[in-house]
Amino acid sequence: xxxxxxxxxxxxxxxxxxxxxxxxxxxxxxxxxxxxxxxxxxxxxxxxxxxxxxxxxxxxxxxxxxxxxxxxxxxxxxxxxxxxxxxxxxxxxxxxxxxxxxxxxxxxxxxxxxxxxxxxxxxxxxxxxxxxxxxxxxxxxxxxxxxxxxxxxxxxxxxxxxxxxxxxxxxxxxxxxxxxxxxxxxxxxxxxxxxxxxxxxxxxxxxxxxxxxxxxxxxxxxxxxxxxxxxxxxxxxxxxxxxxxxxxxxxxxxxxxxxxxxxxxxxxxxxxxxxxxxxxxxxxxxxxxxxxxxxxxxxxxxxxxxxxxxxxxxxxxxxxxxxxxxxxxxxxxxxxxxxxxxxxxxxxxxxxxxxxxxxxxxxxxxxxxxxxxxxxxxxxxxxxxxxxxxxxxxxxxxxxxxxxxxxxxxxxxxxxxxxxxxxxxxxxxxxxxxxxxxxxxxxxxxxxxxxxxxxxxxxxxxxxxxxxxxxxxxxxxxxxxxxxxxxxxxxxxx
Amino acid sequence: xxxxxxxxxxxxxxxxxxxxxxxxxxxxxxxxxxxxxxxxxxxxxxxxxxxxxxxxxxxxxxxxxxxxxxxxxxxxxxxxxxxxxxxxxxxxxxxxxxxxxxxxxxxxxxxxxxxxxxxxxxxxxxxxxxxxxxxxxxxxxxxxxxxxxxxxxxxxxxxxxxxxxxxxxxxxxxxxxxxx
Numbered sequence: 270x271x272x273x274x275x276x277x278x279x280x281x282x283x284x285x286x287x288x289x290x291x292x293x294x295x296x297x298x299x300x301x302x303x304x305x306x307x308x309x310x311x312x313x314x315x316x317x318x319x320x321x322x323x324x325x326x327x328x329x330x331x332x333x334x335x336x337x338x339x340x341x342x343x344x345x346x347x348x349x350x351x352x353x354x355x356x357x358x359x360x361x362x363x364x365x366x367x368x369x370x371x372x373x374x375x376x377x378x379x380x381x382x383x384x385x386x387x388x389x390x391x392x393x394x395x396x397x398x399x400x401x402x403x404x405x406x407x408x409x410x411x412x413x414x415x416x417x418x419x420x421x422x423x424x425x426x427x428x429x430x431x432x433x434x435x436x437x438x439x440x441x442x443x444x445x446x447x448x449x450x451x452x453x454x455x456x457x458x459x460x461x462x463x464x465x466x467x468x469x470x471x472x473x474x475x476x477x478x479x480x481x482x483x484x485x486x487x488x489x490x491x492x493x494x495x496x497x498x499x500x501x502x503x504x505x506x507x508x509x510x511x512x513x514x515x516x517x518x519x520x521x522x523x524x525x526x527x528x529x530x531x532x533x534x535x536x537x538x539x540x541x542x543x544x545x546x547x548x549x550x551x552x553x554x555x556x557x558x559x560x561x562x563x564x565x566x567x568x569x570x571x572x573x574x575x576x577x578x579x580x581x582x583x584x585x586x587x588x589x590x591x592x593x594x595x596x597x598x599x600x601x602x603x604x605x606x607x608x609x610x611x612x613x614x615x616x617x618x619x620x621x622x623x624x625x626x627x628x629x630x631x632x633x634x635x636x637x638x639x640x641x642x643x644x645x646x647x648x649x650x651x652x653x654x655x656x657x658x659x660x661x662x663x664x665x666x667x668x669x670x671x672x673x674x675x676x677x678x679x680x681x682x683x684x685x686x687x688x689x690x691x692x693x694x695x696x697x698x699x700x701x702x703x704x705x706x707x708x709x710x711x712x713x714x715x716x717x718x719x720x721x722x723x724x725x726x727x728x729x730x731x732x733x734x735x736x737x738x739x740x741x742x743x744x745x746x747x748x749x750x751x752x753x754x755x756x757x758x759x760x761x762x763x
Numbered sequence: 764x765x766x767x768x769x770x771x772x773x774x775x776x777x778x779x780x781x782x783x784x785x786x787x788x789x790x791x792x793x794x795x796x797x798x799x800x801x802x803x804x805x806x807x808x809x810x811x812x813x814x815x816x817x818x819x820x821x822x823x824x825x826x827x828x829x830x831x832x833x834x835x836x837x838x839x840x841x842x843x844x845x846x847x848x849x850x851x852x853x854x855x856x857x858x859x860x861x862x863x864x865x866x867x868x869x870x871x872x873x874x875x876x877x878x879x880x881x882x883x884x885x886x887x888x889x890x891x892x893x894x895x896x897x898x899x900x901x902x903x904x905x906x907x908x909x910x911x912x913x914x915x916x917x918x919x920x921x922x923x924x925x926x927x928x929x930x931x932x933x934x935x936x937x938x939x940x941x942x943x
C-alpha cells in the first residue's frame with residue numbers, strides 16, 4: 270500500500286478520520302508512523318504558538334459581554350426583529366438580562382471600575398453558567414481552550430451569570446492603559462536610576478467561607494518584579510458539584526499572569542475585583558462556593574506607586590449562610606487588567622456543602638521538600654554576586670539567599686506547599702507537585718521572575734538564571750513611556 | 764449555525780454559537796494580524812460590537828466565518844490606518860507548560876522553532892493555519908473568511924504546512940552538530 274500523503278497525515282493529526290486500511294498501514298509502516306509523529310508534534314506546537322500571547326479568561330469574556338450589554342443594549346429590539354434571539358425563546362431578554370438586573374452591589378472605588386452587572390437578585394436556584402476559557406498551552410499538553418459550563422441543577426432558574434470587572438468603553442480602556450504605562454515607565458526609570466529593585470508585592474487575600482469547611486486562599490500575589498516572567502500560560506479548570514446547586518471552580522490562566530485561578534459558582538453575584546484603577550469590588554449578595562485560587566499575579570507591576578491598601582469584609586446572608594471576605598494587603602501595585610489584575614469573582618447562591626475538587630486538593634495535598642541552589646549570570650556570561658534569589662509560593666517566601674562570588678547561592682532547603690491545581694489535575698501522582706515562583710534581583714539588572722517552576726518532592730534543582738542589564742534610559746520618541754515588560758531573561762537549565 | 768451546549772446560555776451570540784468561542788477566535792486573529800498584545804482587547808471589543816451591530820446583515824452560512832471575516836477586515840483597516848509594519852512574534856508571548864525546568868527548556872525550544880518558522884510564513888498562511896489548526900475551521904469556512912475559493916484554500920493550507928515542515932526540518936539540520 271502506498272504511504273499516506275502529508276495531507277492525510279496532517280488531517281489525521283488534527284483528529285480527522287481515516288479509512289481503516291490506511292490507519293492500519295500507518296501503524297505498521299515506519300515511514301508513515303514517523304510522518305504521523307512529526308505532524309502531531311508540529312500540530313501541537315502550532316496550536317501552542319498560535320494561541321500564545323492571547324490569554325483568555327472568563328473575566329475577559331465577562332467584561333466584554335458586559336460591555337456589549339451596555340453599549341449595544343438598544344440594539345436588542347432590532348436584533349430580535351431579525352431573529353437574533355431565536356433560540357432564547359424562554360428568555361428573550363438575553364442581552365439585557367444582566368443589564369436590567371439590579372447590580373447586587375456595586376462598590377467601585379477610584380475611577381469607577383468594578384461595576385458588576387449581575388443576575389437578577391433573589392434568584393435562588395443554582396444555575397451554573399460558569400465558563401472556563403482557560404488555556405493550557407504547551408507542547409506536551411497541547412492547547413485547551415474552550416468553554417465548559419457546569420451542569421444545570423435547576424433548569425427552571427435560568428440566569429445569566431454576568432459578572433464583570435471593569436466594563437468600560439474602549440477609549441477609557443486605552444486612556445487607562447496609557448496612564449498605567451506612564452506610571453510603569455516612571456517607576457521603572459526611577460528604580461533604574463536609583464539602582465534599586467522594584468518594590469515587592471506582598472498581598473494576600475484570604476477568602477473564608479464558614480460553611481465550606483475550610484478557608485481558602487483566593488488570591489495571593491507573590492513578589493512582583495518588573496519583568497514578566499517566563500509567561501507560562503497555564504490554567505486548569507476544576508469543576509465541582511454541589512448538593513443542591515452546582516459550583517464550578519475556574520482557574521483561568523493568563524499569559525503573563527503566571528498561573529491564576531478564580532472561582533466561579535452559580536447564582537447571584539459576589540464580585541471582588543481588584544482593578545488596576547483602584548476599584549476594589551466588594552462582595553455582595555450571596556457568596557458563591559469557595560473555589561481555591563492560588564494566584565500569582567505576574568503582571569508587570571508599577572514600581573513605586575502604592576495605589577491602595579484595602580481591607581474589607583462583607584458578611585452575606587444568602588442561602589449559603591455567612592461568608593467573609595478579607596483582603597489584607599501590604600503595598601499593592603497596580604496591575605494592568607490586560608495582564609491579569611487579580612480578580613476573583615464568584616457568582617451565585619452557594620449551595621450548601623458545595624465544594625470544588627480543588628478545595629479538596631488543598632485539603633489533601635502534602636508539602637513538597639526541595640533542595641537546590643541557583644546560579645545567577647549576566648547575559649554576557651559574567652557570574653553575578655550579590656543577587657537575591659527568592660523562592661515563593663502561595664504568597665509566602667519559601668527561601669531566599671544571595672549569590673556569592675561564583676554566582677551560586679548557598680544550598681537552599683525548603684518546603685513548598687503542594688499546588689492545588691496540579692494536585693487536582695493529576696490525582697494519580699503519588700507526590701503532589703508544587704509550583705514556585707523564583708525571583709532574582711540584582712542591582713543594575715532587570716529582575717527576573719520565573720513562574721511555574723515545577724517542584725517535585727525530594728528533588729534537587731540547580732537552575733541557572735540569566736539577567737539582562739538595564740540599559741541606559743533613553744527617551745523613546747515613538748512611545749514615551751515604554752512598558753518595561755520584557756520576557757523573563759531567566760533560562761532554567763537542569 | 765450552532766448554539767453552545769449550555770441550553771440555558773442566553774448570551775448575545777448564542778443563537779449563532781457561543782459568544783465566548785467567537786471571542787477567543789477573534790482574539791487570536793487580532794493578535795496574529797496586528798502582533799500587538801496591547802491592542803487585542805480593544806480591537807476584540809470593537810469587532811464584537813461591530814459583529815453585533817451587523818447581525819442584521821448576516822445572510823446565513825457559517826456564522827464564525829462571518830465573524831472571522833469581520834475581524835480580519837477590521838484588523839486590516841486598523842493596520843492600514845496606522846501604516847505600520849507587522850511585528851515579529853515576541854518570544855515572551857510563547858506559552859509553555861513546564862512540569863520541570865528541563866522539560867520547560869525542551870518544550871520552549873520546540874515551540875520557539877515552530878514560532879520562528881511561522882514568522883517566515885505569509886501572513887495569510889498564518890491566518891489560515893490559525894483558523895484550520897486552532898479553531899478547526901473547515902475549508903469552506905476559511906474560504907468564506909478570507910474571500911478565496913475552497914480549493915485555493917486547500918492548496919494554500921497544504922503548501923503552508925509543507926513549508927512549515929521544511930522550515931523546521933531545515934532549522935534542525937542546520938543546528939545539528941557535525942559528526943566526524
